[in-house]
Amino acid sequence: MQTTGEGEPLLLLHPALTDETFWDAVVPELVARGHRCVVPTLPLGCHRHPVRPRTDLTAPGLAQLIVQLIDVLDLAPAITVSNDTSTALSQLILTRHPEKLRAAVLSSGDAYDYFFPPRFRPLIQVAKVPGSMRLLAWALKLRAVSRLPVAFGHLTLRGLSTEQRHRWSARLLADAGVRRDMATLLKGVDRRYTLDAAEHFAEVQQPVLVLWGATKNAFPVHLGERLAADLPNARLELVQESSAFLSIDAPEAMAEAIDRFVTEVQDSGEPVLGSARAPREEGLAPR
Numbered sequence: 001m002q003t004t005g006e007g008e009p010l011l012l013l014h015p016a017l018t019d020e021t022f023w024d025a026v027v028p029e030l031v032a033r034g035h036r037c038v039v040p041t042l043p044l045g046c047h048r049h050p051v052r053p054r055t056d057l058t059a060p061g062l063a064q065l066i067v068q069l070i071d072v073l074d075l076a077p078a079i080t081v082s083n084d085t086s087t088a089l090s091q092l093i094l095t096r097h098p099e100k101l102r103a104a105v106l107s108s109g110d111a112y113d114y115f116f117p118p119r120f121r122p123l124i125q126v127a128k129v130p131g132s133m134r135l136l137a138w139a140l141k142l143r144a145v146s147r148l149p150v151a152f153g154h155l156t157l158r159g160l161s162t163e164q165r166h167r168w169s170a171r172l173l174a175d176a177g178v179r180r181d182m183a184t185l186l187k188g189v190d191r192r193y194t195l196d197a198a199e200h201f202a203e204v205q206q207p208v209l210v211l212w213g214a215t216k217n218a219f220p221v222h223l224g225e226r227l228a229a230d231l232p233n234a235r236l237e238l239v240q241e242s243s244a245f246l247s248i249d250a251p252e253a254m255a256e257a258i259d260r261f262v263t264e265v266q267d268s269g270e271p272v273l274g275s276a277r278a279p280r281e282e283g284l285a286p287r
Contacts, residue, residue: 008079078100
């Protein structure tokens with residue numbers, strides 16, 4: 001957990017197969033603009049310690065873990081910034097636990113039937129093969145493999161640094177418990193969760209910034225456009241010359257957009273309005 005800066009906190013949520021250092025280029029920009037950044041490491045494959053066996057690592061379970069974190073840190077109602085996988089989790093929090101959020105920045109990530117995007121869905125089947133997570137870690141550590149479309153090739157235009165590749169593969173290589181967690185997470189990925197959240201977007205009253213990379217993005221711009229259209233108090237901003245990982249491709253532009261949005265939210269002085277619905281699992285028939 002990293003906390004930097006002063007002022008009203010922003011909770012920054014990283015994607016799968018990364019850790020809190022995903023935000024390293026954005027945090028100084030936000031702090032310089034007067035924001036406090038709270039950056040946890042989530043159990044998404046690069047975490048330092050395995051979670052307890054049988055921990056729910058489906059999207060609803062992970063969303064619940066973030067809600068518990070918000071409560072423990074006394075951040076509610078929080079302003080969250082998400083990307084990639086965590087953008088799907090933020091949608092679940094907005095629709096299942098709306099009282100926990102004051103506002104949200106949803107940057108390029110999973111939504112609707114793109115959970116995962118088609119190019120990444122084979123990972124769900126790969127996770128069922130014994131030993132596959134160690135091979136995945138070795139593959140992602142190699143620069144040539146990490147630049148492939150089935151890896152990070154359609155997530156960042158700049159590519160990952162050597163430090164990022166080595167750091168983000170290290171825990172999968174070193175810890176069988178983390179590999180178990182990552183396999184469990186992948187096997188639990190199901191677009192029914194994001195589709196179910198979308199059915200309740202009309203009930204979301206919090207302001208939302210949909211911030212989308214406009215170039216060579218595994219998450220097409222039409223997903224961002226649809227989110228901005230379906231969420232009542234949302235607006236879309238496109239970031240040119242950036243793929244999905246805006247924090248790597250365009251950290252200054254990302255920080256500027258977040259700062260503008262958060263300043264508007266803070267200046268409005270409006271409290272969180274209403275509650276969309278209580279958490280639930282029923283009605284989600286497995287596919």
